[in-house]
Amino acid sequence: MKKEIEMQLTTILNIFKEHARAEYVGVYIESLESGTLSIPEMIFDLNKLIEYCEQNDGWSNEQQEIIQLIEKIRFEVQREDAKLKEEAPVNRFWTAFREWMYTELPSADLLCVQYIEYDNWNGGTYYLSLDFDSLCRMHFGTPYSNQYEDKDHCAFLDIKALIELFYRELIQVQKRYKFTVEVNKMLSRFSMPYELKSGKLIKKGYKTSQKNVPIINFQMLESKIQWSEERILGSNWLDKHTALNYITDALQYLLSLINGISNQELTGKSLKQKSALMATANENSKMYSVLIREVNEIQQIVNEFFDIRHNEYLSVSTKKEREPLKDSMFIEYLYNRIYGLLFFLKGKYLIFQSGNRQQNVVQNDSTPDNESFWDANLPF
Incomplete structure (x- = not known):
């Protein structure tokens, strides 16, 4: 501009x-x-x-x-x-985190010993001992560009990379939980809409009491969700548009799984009907009607109205012109709408599939397939 x-x-x-x-x-x-x-x-x-x-x-x-x-x-x-x-809370958080990193972290018994120096003069003092250039080259594949030298300003993506590096490589494994608690306290204090979760600094997203939703397919679904959650926060219009493409990809993958369900209850039903029936068996309910309409509208928005996931100038089905998305706030609105439907349908799909497995167990008098802890309990 x-x-x-x-x-x-x-x-x-x-x-x-x-x-x-x-x-x-x-x-x-x-x-x-x-x-x-x-x-x-x-x-x-x-x-x-x-x-x-x-x-x-x-x-x-x-x-x-x-x-x-x-x-x-x-x-x-x-x-x-x-x-x-927008940058003000990020800079305040960075100022506080950097000060804590250099003054309190070395003596907090969280770091691996090779990243601490001890000076026994004047009663003994612990110091942070980090070679940022070596760390950046080893873990980021780039030379250090002094991004962590400014006491009052640091780009959010650089902060994110540093905190995740600390969790993954510099903090003692048994002390990662305590490190997570300290970082999240600091994030909350400066009203940052993020949390450190399982070593990843993520946006506080969909508001729900549902926890530890199982992984369905990390490469095809959950990885795209995580990647989109980061990109939608970018100030660049292209980042937001790319995030919308990825969250839409994730939804379309889930809908393909739903459409592939074949049992007596869903035989002969359309995709939108199958999606609604996973949530409610009452086809006369308002909930059923809302879900039918929502899935239908989202599919129209994605496939006919806008340049989401498609490069064709005209919609294949309607032969009408697709409108390019340029308004960042509208992109965020569409992202959150699709995100909300995706999260809801994912939870209902897992419940539905779990019910089918339990029925099969009773009918076949056999034990269910053994799922590993990691398959069953990784967060959304």
Whole structure:
């Protein structure tokens, strides 16, 4: 956006320098070209150029371009303000975490001994002993770029990488729970919408009392959910759009599993009917109607309305134009809507499958297949 504003401003100023009367606009052009103006000063000078356009014939196009440019400048200011507000809690958390990392963590009996130095002078002091360049090269595959040197600022993805590295490599295995508790306390104190869970710093997402939902297929489903949860938080529009694609992929995979269920109860039913019947057997209930409509609408949104998972310009089924998604807030809305349906259907699918397995056990008088602890109890 900044580059676009600069290019548009340059184009407008060149037109004024070539065609406008310098005695009226020269001082404003020179001021705008200086690059030293504050935003209010820039808008003031641009308004002076608008006045010139209003008082002279043949300048209506330039007048509209300047008005649009002022709107873009104001939007950019609002965007930067929002970005600063978003970064403020991250920076406060980083300031506190970094201080704790250097002053309290070394003596907290959490780190592996090779990452601690001890100075026996003045009563003895423990120090953090980390070679960040070696750690970055070994675990991230990149040289250290001093991202952890600034006491007051650090990008969130760098913070995330560091905390997960601590959990995985630097903290004693038997002390990981205590480390998790300390980090989560700090996250909560600075109102960060994240939690450290099983060594991963994740967004606090779908609000539910259901815990330890079993893994169905990590590569095809859960890994895509986790990856999308990280990307949807990015400030870049493309990150959010990619997250929407991945959460949609995860939903479509789950729907394919639901559609593949074959038993007497669901035989001959459509996908949306099967999805609803997993939640309620009453086809006359409002819950059934809501789920039928929701699955149908989500499928229309994904396959017909917008450029989600599809590169084709036209919808294959309706031959109508797919609309490109550009609004980040709308992308987040669609993401959370699909995420909510996915989480609900995943839970109901597991309950439904569990019921079928139990029925088969009774009918066949046999024991169920043995599931490992990790297959049965890994979190969602």
